[in-house]
Amino acid sequence: MLGLMELRIFTEPQQGASYDQLLTVARCAEDAGYAAFFRSDHYLKMGTVSGDPGPTDAWTTLAGLARDTRQIRLGTLMSAATFRLPGPLAITVAQVDAMSGGRVELGIGTGWxxxxxxxxxxxxxPLGERFDRLEEQLAVITGLWSTPAGQTFDHDGRYYPVSGSPALPKPVQQPRPPILLGGMGPRRTPRLAARYADEFNLPFVSVEDTTAQFGRVREACAAIGRDADELTYSNALVLCCGRTEDEIRRRAAAIGRDADELRANGLAGTPAEVVDTIGRYAAAGSQRIYLQILDLTDLDHLDLVATTVLPQV
Structure with missing residues (x-):
C-alpha cells in the first residue's frame, strides 16, 4: 500500500451531462468512499461530442449537490476568473460552503x-491581463473571507476596487475554504500558488513535468518564507481502468481515446497498472489524484477502482 494518496472524482459536464446525471455520479462516489467530487467550470463543449443537453453552471451544480449529498467534499477544477466578479464569487462560495456544512473547495484559474x-x-x-485579474480576484476573495466580523474590507485595485465592504457572509470553514491553483506556467503560477493556494494541481501532465513544476512551487514558497509543505500537491489524470484488456479498450473507445495512448498519458490499464502509475506520481510528490471520469453512465468504473485500487493507495 502507498498509504499517502487520496483519490477524488473529477467530471467534465460541458461534454454532456444534466444535473441528475452529476448527482448520480456524486452519490456513487460518496458511497464508494472517494474523498471528493469535483467538476470543471466550462460553458462550451470540446471536440466532436454533442454536449447535450448543454452546459450546466458549476456553482449552481455545487449548490444543489451541497444539499443532495452528505459528506463528500465538493469543488471546481477550475473556475475561470473571467466568469465572475470576485465579490459575488466570495459570497457564492461562502453560501455553498454553508449549504454543505463546510465541504466546499474553490479551484480558480485565469480561464483559457x-x-x-x-x-x-x-x-x-489577453493572458497577461487575465493573470493580473486572477491575482486581484484572489486578493479580494481572501481579503473578504479573512476580515474580522464587524470590520470592513477595502481593496485599492485596478480591476476590482472594493470600498467599505462588510465582508459577509463568512464561510463555515475557517480560516477559509481551501483554494486550489494550478497549471504549468513557469513564473507567475508558482508565485500565485505560494501566496494564495492551499493546494496546487497539475492537469494531465507527465511525472517528469510534475516533478519540475512542484519544484518551482516549492522554490516560490521558499522565496516568500512560506513552508512549502503547507500546500497539498495534486494531479488530475484521465481514468480508464478495466479488469481485462477488452474492458480497458471498451472504456477507452467509449470516450474516443486509444487504450495504449491513455496508458502513456493517463491513468489506464488494469487495477495493478493503475496502482503502479499512481505510485510514480506519489514518488514525484503528488498527494491527491483527481480521476477524470468522462463516461458518466459507467458507474461500474467507479466501483471497480474503489474496490481494487483505493484500498491499495
Whole structure:
C-alpha cells in the first residue's frame, strides 16, 4: 500500500451531462468512499461530442449537490476568473460552503478557452491581463473571507476596487475554504500558488513535468518564507481502468481515446497498472489524484477502482 494518496472524482459536464446525471455520479462516489467530487467550470463543449443537453453552471451544480449529498467534499477544477466578479464569487462560495456544512473547495484559474467566452458574451482579455485579474480576484476573495466580523474590507485595485465592504457572509470553514491553483506556467503560477493556494494541481501532465513544476512551487514558497509543505500537491489524470484488456479498450473507445495512448498519458490499464502509475506520481510528490471520469453512465468504473485500487493507495 502507498498509504499517502487520496483519490477524488473529477467530471467534465460541458461534454454532456444534466444535473441528475452529476448527482448520480456524486452519490456513487460518496458511497464508494472517494474523498471528493469535483467538476470543471466550462460553458462550451470540446471536440466532436454533442454536449447535450448543454452546459450546466458549476456553482449552481455545487449548490444543489451541497444539499443532495452528505459528506463528500465538493469543488471546481477550475473556475475561470473571467466568469465572475470576485465579490459575488466570495459570497457564492461562502453560501455553498454553508449549504454543505463546510465541504466546499474553490479551484480558480485565469480561464483559457476563448471560444466559450465568445459563445456566451464573456470578455476574454489577453493572458497577461487575465493573470493580473486572477491575482486581484484572489486578493479580494481572501481579503473578504479573512476580515474580522464587524470590520470592513477595502481593496485599492485596478480591476476590482472594493470600498467599505462588510465582508459577509463568512464561510463555515475557517480560516477559509481551501483554494486550489494550478497549471504549468513557469513564473507567475508558482508565485500565485505560494501566496494564495492551499493546494496546487497539475492537469494531465507527465511525472517528469510534475516533478519540475512542484519544484518551482516549492522554490516560490521558499522565496516568500512560506513552508512549502503547507500546500497539498495534486494531479488530475484521465481514468480508464478495466479488469481485462477488452474492458480497458471498451472504456477507452467509449470516450474516443486509444487504450495504449491513455496508458502513456493517463491513468489506464488494469487495477495493478493503475496502482503502479499512481505510485510514480506519489514518488514525484503528488498527494491527491483527481480521476477524470468522462463516461458518466459507467458507474461500474467507479466501483471497480474503489474496490481494487483505493484500498491499495
Amino acid at each position: 478557452y476563448a471560444e466559450e467566452h465568445s459563445a456566451y458574451g464573456i470578455p476574454f482579455p
